[in-house]
Amino acid sequence: MRIIHTSDWHLGQNFYSKSRAAEHDAFLNWLLKTAQEQQVDAIIVAGDIFDTGSPPSYARELYNRFVVNLQQTGCQLVVLAGNHDSVAMLNESKDILAWLKTTVVAAAGATPFLLPLRDGSPGAVFCPVPFLRPRDIVTSQAGLSGQQKQRQLLTAITDYYQQQYEAACALRGDRPLPIIASGHLTTVGASKSDAVREIYIGTLDAFPAQHFPPVEYIALGHIHRPQKIGGQTHIRYCGSPIALSFDETGRRKCVNLVTFENGALAEVTELEVPVTQPLAVIKGDLASIESQLEQWRHAPSQPPVWLDIEIVSEDYLGNIQRKIQQMTAELPVEVLLVRRSREQRERIMAGEQRETLSELKVEEVFARRLALEELDAAQQTRLEGLFRETLYSLEERDL
Structure with missing residues (x-):
């Protein structure tokens, strides 16, 4: 079984008034060619296909054209929503794309399924975990402190992954199939860039890697720099295919070519994406x-x-x-x-x-205003939490 793990395409990104359409088109053509050359069985996109919940028409055209052209390769496509993606927008074409060997998972609730080899036989069991919005997996309770909310969300995400793993094991049965999971979140120790927007704002800053289930490979998205987590070969971010902020300039961009043999992870190769801009x-x-x-x-x-x-x-x-x-x-x-x-x-x-003001981020404006107040640690923490929750609510409203 061979898969390509990619993420954070951010189709439709407006980069200081500049379109990334040409770069994304070049990347997607390269990805098609690579999938064919490497005889890949499946491509997994671990979130943030689009840059906003309402992407421009050319970004949707790039996405749809890629799905159609991928049919020539005999490769399966799995698309998972990220925090930038709109659940409703991705679900619009979900049923149509299912006829084009494409599985779209836009929100929590999907169950594990088999990923086929190019000949149609079972190749792996996949646990489709997209960006998990707290409202989808946690029951809101009044009166909880920030720390209690953080523990509640950590437990909910951990339980969600464990349920996915148990269902995948049941689906696998006695067959020597690897189990692959996905995720779109920040993990403890991940190195971020300026283009990465904080998620689980006001509740959970980062998910501990030791809380992932013991699957053969975890395909992560959200962090734009390729990296292993905790030194573990099987827990990886592949990073974005193009530099999405200037602090990513000069850093190698790649997708992960992941090979499994006899139900186990055999090799992970970082395939460098050519720079066109x-x-x-x-x-x-x-x-x-x-x-x-x-x-x-x-x-x-x-x-x-x-x-x-x-x-x-x-x-x-x-x-x-x-x-x-x-x-x-x-x-x-x-x-x-x-x-x-x-x-x-x-x-x-x-x-x-x-x-x-154009030189500052909204977070910097808030931090500087907060610094003028004479607050104790508890008051400052509370205001910071409320600010992050407000930002998260506004971002959610835009999706």
Whole structure:
């Protein structure tokens, strides 16, 4: 049995006003070719197929075209919802896609099923765990403290995985089939990036790896950097196929090719995804920035390099942007983001300089306002929890 584990496509992402359509199209074509070359039996997408609950039409077209084109490979497709995905939107085409060897699992409640080999015979048992929204697995109780809510959710997720595992074992019976599980969540020790949105906000920050059941492989999504969890080969994030934030620039992007033999995990190979849109981050004062920009003086004009410039300057951001625009006017680059250095931003927070609201995340605005209050630890923790729960509710409303 061979599967490709991928996740966090974020089709339809708006990246500082830039579309990622060309990059995603190139990735999906590469994935089709790879599935054919590697004779893969199934592709598992572990959540965040789309970037928003209402993706643009071109993103839906990419998704649907991939499903249709995958039929030429003889490969099964399993699509699991992530925290960015809309349950209703994914379910719209669920029944139609079932006729195209595609299983869509948008919410909690799906039971384990067999993943076939390319010849149609059973190859593995799959536990389809998408992003688990607390409201789907936990009964709300009034009066619980933040810590009690956290324990309640941890227990609920642990029990959900255990029930999936027991049902998978019953389905497997005496057959030497591997059991594969999925998940879209943060685990303890996972390394995140700026593009990763916190989930289980206000309740559970991260799920301990030791609470997963003893399956042969766990295909995780949500974290954009490929990594093993707890040093265990069978619990993995494959990461996103393209860089979704500038702090992912220069990091290798991949999908996991997972091979099973005689019911056991045999090998996991990280297949590197080709980069089709170069990103770069440069830092320094204006003189240093101008010098660093020269590296692209004779670079190909297409595609232009997308730049994040972190500047050390006492000038207003607007003045800095105009100067950088003059520096880059004749270069094959596009400046998507200009911001001050972290050190300067920290000084700004202390009132030493002025900054624009566009440089801050909503979490940073809240943290800075909270820092002005004279609160004890319990009050601060309570306000932080309420803020995170409010953000989560707003995000849920958008899906």
